[in-house]
Amino acid sequence: MRRLIALLPVLVILGGCSSLSNLFGGNDDDLGPDLPADKLYNEGVYLLNEKNAPKDAVKKFEEVDRQHPYSEWARKSLLMTAYSYYETRQYDEAIGAAKRYVTMHPGSPDVAYAQYLIGASYYDQIPDVTRDQTRTEKAIQSLEEVIRKYPTSEYAAQARKKIEVGRDHLAAKEMEVARYYMQKKNFIGAINRFKVVVTQYQTTRHVEEALMRLTECYMMLGIASEAQTAAAVLGHNFPDSPWYKDAYNLVRGxxxxxxxxxxxxISRAFKKVGLG
Incomplete structure (x- = not known):
């Protein structure tokens, strides 16, 4: 969704302009107090679709807000400012402009997109699992707002897909730390991390390995009943998983x-979400 076509209106060709060059020509000196809001806005739209021009588009949209702060064009320009920043990967600026739009225009038909743009800006900055995951958490929180406040919007489905990826990423981070603890033979620390995956990220692809690793940790600690339970829950919910074969062999061994x-x-955690 790199182009927000639905928000780009048909360009208004102003009277007295015989060509696009007349409409969009000129330089920054043209940004004077006598320039109509719609002309500034349409120039921004035009530049947004030009190669390597989104940064110039931002100047036009911000000028609308500066010269005509209470106009309908200013409202539209604020959202397009956020989108232009997003296009140029200036994510902090995009988030700032989108948050301002949500605060100033909560009843706008485009507010769902502004909220989605906040989440998408955080989402596009998700780092690899070896690094701090604050951006991932903020992406999920912002996208959950889309679903909670605007469940029927066209952006709710896209938000759900991004949330799923984000949650999988957070689960992967927990798994990475847990494996590190296992390597250091800190089995209690590892169990606590695997527990987070099983209880909070149970629908991600990492839960199968987490259950197997729990089996392994509990066997190392001599807590056979918990190891047996982890293996049994894994086999019940994921009978064809290769991780179950490993867990089964560990317990039998x-x-x-x-x-x-x-x-x-472990058993209660799976019953809570209806998987057990």
């Missing part, structure tokens, strides 16, 4: 069978 303890936190 210790002289036990996978067996679910209904009172275990």
């Amino acid at each position: 210790g002289g036990f069978e996978p067996s679910e303890n209904k009172g275990s936190w």
Whole structure:
């Protein structure tokens, strides 16, 4: 969705202009107090679609807000400013402009897109799992606002897809830290991290490995009942998973069978979301 076609109106050809060059020609000195708001806005739209020109478009849209702050064109220009910043990967500026739009125009039909743009700007900055995930968390929070406040908007479905990716990313971060703890033989620390994946990110692709690793950690600590439960829950919910084969072999190798303890936190966690 790199082009917000729905928000780009048909250019208004002003009277007395015989060509696009007349309409969009000139330089920054033309940004005077006598320039109509619609002309400034349309120049911004034109520049936004020109190669390497989105930054110039921002100047036009911001000028509308400066010269005509209470006009309908100023409202439209503020959203286009946010979008132009997003196009040029100036994400902090895009977030700032979009937040301003949400605050100033909460009843606008385009407010759902402004909120989505905030989340998308954070989302596009998600770092790899070895780094701090604050941006990922902010992306999810902002996109959840789209779904909560504007569930019927066209952006709700796109927000859900991005949230799913973001949650998977956070789960991957927990797995990375947990594996590190395992390497250091800090099994309690590892269990606490795997527990986060099982309880908070249960619908991600990482939950199968997390259950197997829990089996491994509990076996290393000699807590067989929890190891048996982790293996049993893994086998019940993901019987074809290769991780279940590993968990099964671990438990059997210790002289036990996978067996679910209904009172275990693992069992309760899966029943809570209806997977058990």
